[in-house]
């Protein structure tokens with residue numbers, strides 16, 4: 001998932017502490033009836049037509065246009081983030097019957113699959129978060145603990161997951177996603193995925209044995225990597241590595257998540273820790289190298305297009321991984337400084353709404369060059385390093 005920047009909202013409010021209740025219209029993806037949603041939160045930004053960027057008490061961040069606001073009223077209550085218990089109750093209210101809640105230090109996991117699976121997933125998420133925070137803190141980033149308990153939903157059935165994913169984000173292509181709006185990760189129990197079961201039907205229990213078996217199947221690797229990838233976004237946006245709805249280049253947002261996702265076949269955790277070569281992405285990157293041309297690097301840095309377009313995304317994600325890998329390994333200090341600059345970007349700040357693609361690209365490239373130096377030298381070393389990487 002990536003930030004969408006909408007121009008026009010840019011007037012910070014002075015009185016930001018009061019809580020407001022918003023009722024607004026919401027159009028589900030793929031059509032369907034417009035529903036009214038009620039959100040209690042704090043207005044971060046507002047515009048002259050009544051549009052707002054709103055942080056909800058359960059960690060959501062909603063960009064609401066003035067036309068969609070049905071009603072709003074303020075009270076004197078201070079903004080108090082929901083407790084883990086409160087988030088658990090909310091999740092159970094929203095989800096169909098049959099869900100239960102498993103709470104850990106940072107996560108509230110609602111699941112209708114086995115308790116063992118929820119426990120396995122939560123220990124993966126906790127160790128991922130710990131590793132990421134340790135990594136970035138060591139690099140000199142000043143992170144904070146998540147302000148909200150982090151919500152995760154695990155569906156037992158892939159079909160249930162896909163139905164909700166289609167309505168919520170408009171696609172069901174992957175096995176999990178992080179929503180910047182709701183701040184939650186949604187996924188399904190991978191022991192039931194077709195890739196892992198190879199078409200086998202029949203009962204499954206999500207037992208510890210099935211999880212171990214699932215992790216021993218090579219086909220599970222990219223699936224677990226996707227879960228780690230989405231969870232990495234959630235950690236990054238909740239600990240201060242980056243801000244939701246800030247104008248961030250997608251090669252960084254996505255390439256960084258791919259950098260951290262590197263999977264580990266055969267490990268009981270399914271994830272090998274930070275900084276390992278992502279074999280799958282390296283293979284894609286190398287396969288595409290003959291097509292690399294003088295626009296490849298500038299278009300990757302200057303525009304989000306190749307990463308957003310479904311036809312080019314798989315290749316562009318491999319390129320973004322390669323660039324992040326190279327910069328982290330070979331330009332560590334500059335990379336951290338660049339990430340810090342990005343971490344300071346505020347929601348909806350950035351280019352004017354009417355800025356052209358070439359103006360945006362020019363600014364992004366200039367920001368990149370300021371940190372990493374002239375492109376030609378860097379590109380040469382990048383290509384040399386990545387083609388020799390073992």
Ligand SMILES: [Zn+2]
Nearest residue numbers: 001233254257
């Ligand atoms: Zn992503």
